[in-house]
Amino acid sequence: MRPVYLVLSVVVVLLVSSIPLALMGAAASDEADNIDGEIVTRDFSFRAGEGVRIGDYRVELLSVVSVIDGLVEVRVYKRASQFEDWRVMQDYRDVNFDGGKDRGGLTLTVVEIFDIDTVRMRAAYRSDYGYPQKYVTERALAPRNLPELKVFTTVDKTTVSTGDELKVTITVTNAGNDTARDVVIQDSPPLPQFRYLAGYPPKVKNQLQPGESDIVVYSMVAAAEGSVELAGTAARYSDSKATLYSATSQPVNIEIRPQRRPDLAFEVEAPGPIELGGEGAINVTIKNDGEAAAQRVEVKMGLRSGMDGLEFSGGGLDRSFFEIAPGDVERYSATVRGSRSGSYVVDLSASYRADGEMMQEDTSFQVSVLEREYKYLYYLPIVPVLIIGIWLYRRYKEYKY
Amino acid sequence: MLNVLMLGIGQCGNRILDAVNRESFGGSSKLSKYYSRQKFPSRVETLAINTAVNDLKELKFTAAKDRLHVPNLHGVGANRSLGKQGFWDNREMIMEEIEKRGDFDIAFVMTSSSGGTGSSFTPLIIHELKERYKNITVIAVMVLPFREEGSIYLQNAAFSMRDIMEVQSDGIILVDNQYLKRLSGDIKTAYDRINEMVAERLLFLIESLDSEMLSVTDLGDFKTVMRGGLGMGTLGFYESDKKTASLTSAIEGSLKPGGLLYPADVYEDAARAMIIIQGSRESLDVDEITKSVEKLSSKIGQVFKGIVIKKGRPKILSVFTLGQVPDLEMLYAQAAQAIQDEKSRKTRAKKQLDDAFAYIEDLEEVY
Numbered sequence: 190m191r192p193v194y195l196v197l198s199v200v201v202v203l204l205v206s207s208i209p210l211a212l213m214g215a216a217a218s219d220e221a222d223n224i225d226g227e228i229v230t231r232d233f234s235f236r237a238g239e240g241v242r243i244g245d246y247r248v249e250l251l252s253v254v255s256v257i258d259g260l261v262e263v264r265v266y267k268r269a270s271q272f273e274d275w276r277v278m279q280d281y282r283d284v285n286f287d288g289g290k291d292r293g294g295l296t297l298t299v300v301e302i303f304d305i306d307t308v309r310m311r312a313a314y315r316s317d318y319g320y321p322q323k324y325v326t327e328r329a330l331a332p333r334n335l336p337e338l339k340v341f342t343t344v345d346k347t348t349v350s351t352g353d354e355l356k357v358t359i360t361v362t363n364a365g366n367d368t369a370r371d372v373v374i375q376d377s378p379p380l381p382q383f384r385y386l387a388g389y390p391p392k393v394k395n396q397l398q399p400g401e402s403d404i405v406v407y408s409m410v411a412a413a414e415g416s417v418e419l420a421g422t423a424a425r426y427s428d429s430k431a432t433l434y435s436a437t438s439q440p441v442n443i444e445i446r447p448q449r450r451p452d453l454a455f456e457v458e459a460p461g462p463i464e465l466g467g468e469g470a471i472n473v474t475i476k477n478d479g480e481a482a483a484q485r486v487e488v489k490m491g492l493r494s495g496m497d498g499l500e501f502s503g504g505g506l507d508r509s510f511f512e513i514a515p516g517d518v519e520r521y522s523a524t525v526r527g528s529r530s531g532s533y534v535v536d537l538s539a540s541y542r543a544d545g546e547m548m549q550e551d552t553s554f555q556v557s558v559l560e561r562e563y564k565y566l567y568y569l570p571i572v573p574v575l576i577i578g579i580w581l582y583r584r585y586k587e588y589k590y
Numbered sequence: 591m592l593n594v595l596m597l598g599i600g601q602c603g604n605r606i607l608d609a610v611n612r613e614s615f616g617g618s619s620k621l622s623k624y625y626s627r628q629k630f631p632s633r634v635e636t637l638a639i640n641t642a643v644n645d646l647k648e649l650k651f652t653a654a655k656d657r658l659h660v661p662n663l664h665g666v667g668a669n670r671s672l673g674k675q676g677f678w679d680n681r682e683m684i685m686e687e688i689e690k691r692g693d694f695d696i697a698f699v700m701t702s703s704s705g706g707t708g709s710s711f712t713p714l715i716i717h718e719l720k721e722r723y724k725n726i727t728v729i730a731v732m733v734l735p736f737r738e739e740g741s742i743y744l745q746n747a748a749f750s751m752r753d754i755m756e757v758q759s760d761g762i763i764l765v766d767n768q769y770l771k772r773l774s775g776d777i778k779t780a781y782d783r784i785n786e787m788v789a790e791r792l793l794f795l796i797e798s799l800d801s802e803m804l805s806v807t808d809l810g811d812f813k814t815v816m817r818g819g820l821g822m823g824t825l826g827f828y829e830s831d832k833k834t835a836s837l838t839s840a841i842e843g844s845l846k847p848g849g850l851l852y853p854a855d856v857y858e859d860a861a862r863a864m865i866i867i868q869g870s871r872e873s874l875d876v877d878e879i880t881k882s883v884e885k886l887s888s889k890i891g892q893v894f895k896g897i898v899i900k901k902g903r904p905k906i907l908s909v910f911t912l913g914q915v916p917d918l919e920m921l922y923a924q925a926a927q928a929i930q931d932e933k934s935r936k937t938r939a940k941k942q943l944d945d946a947f948a949y950i951e952d953l954e955e956v957y
Binding site for chain 2: 581586588590
């Protein structure tokens, strides 16, 4: 039986050796001549649920027990023999199977654990066993029960003004099918642009069952204007095998604008030149172009000195408004009568409150009162011209023969 | 105040009168009549008389009411007979026009001696003035023609001068165009300049006669001067360039041929003279005046002197009558020759015409 298998295996090895083993990332070290009894060492990678044929030996990776601890569970058996062995291998330690390499068996070493599924292994064996050949084990790979956390960081508003409060919501959801253990979240470090009010630093439950979510909220106040990137929240957790995982949420950009203030603006429609004794209407429009309400708005009119040539009816232009909301417009009018000719400058001043702070907006406009028009004055220059004309004509007639 | 009548008769007289009026406006500007007023030193009435209406129209500074057209005559064509007839026909109208201007102490009748209207009207008007105004002094200002202007002008000049002498005018002031040919420029400018010179001198004379003179000369003196000699005289004038110029040289300047209106050797030919000196008080040096006048009077006999104090540059006007006028004699000789020539030309022409007509004598037109 043995020589037959040997021949078969040689044929297979020959066939396979002509095909480069893609999975064998690194070139086999200690490449030696294919001579019976000589020991060769070859590296290969495989995943849990996969096996590697080395001669009659079958090496199957059952699972990575612990990435951190470097423990890998393997099953090694020899075809058509009684040899079967389950081992948990510590990485970087040579483990002899079936007597080890020097006795026709295998000596395996875990050289690298890539992740919870993939392992790189080094096998030392007699060279006539040929190259390791990968295969899928008959046993379907049982889905691993792993925790998988998803972290979302959201803020209730991404554009705020200084002084505004905003809430940061961190949602941690276990989307995996194993309990996430030792869950710790690490939010972005405290930023100078914010004052943190409550809930910071955020904390979540230590363990999260599959499908379970935990939501933490903390609030802060924007303190300085500018554009701020809120770094993503990192969640660290481990599974039942104490394998450490981490998940990070997307960073969030927050635009902090200057503090919201009211901004009152005057628009005054002054009458054109009004005739002496005539009347004109003054329309005043106050608009709050700001983002905050102006409160206790007092509009006062002031006349510069020597302005007694204007008479306002209906209380002049003084007005009070309890509040002018952002975007709101207040309009009012007054009638002015010109009692003396001249050009007058009227000052309007609105004082108002915003967040306890007194603010003021001033404007001024001009009202001209025309002088009384004496139309016949225009004819006066004609008189001397007429006199001269008559004089010249008389002289002309006097000397015309 | 003197009442002065200034008559300009005929084209030449009209123009001198216009120059007088222009002078009275005080400026040489053509527009002065529009902005200025006439300022005469005395009460001066001017009247331009002409038979040619176009000559009257040409005047610029004479008021329309002072232009008298003798109607129905479009000039007399240098024909004194026609002119005289025209005057007689319109005598009342003309004299009425003069008389309505009031009474006069002195009349200047300015005319050309050679033209038609002027030479024929002037003696008659002087006669009429003498008849109607008992105490009037009538001075004829006669402009003698260029000698080469033509035989008719020469004979007109000759006859009109005689006529004027006959009507007992108080004197003739001669102005000789021939003599004034020395003025440069075109003919119009030359005529204008002559007229201006005459006008300036006459107005100066009137002003002086009417002023309160430091040394008395008045109308009586003037008459005395004008009646001396042949009763013909002329005017000399000199205006000093500088205020402080020597009076002696100024007086002599007014007596030099260059300052006269008619060529004469004052020291030799003058019969009587009047020297009128006008100037500022400081410029009138008695010594200088006395010496100059004495020099003149030692030669010609009577010299009246008048001194007028007025600010401005010294101005001297000399008025004198001539005891002998050699030029006039020559003019009459030329006139007589011209008349003879004219007569012979006329006779020759008449004969030629008669000879020509002789061919058709006794013939009749045949058609």
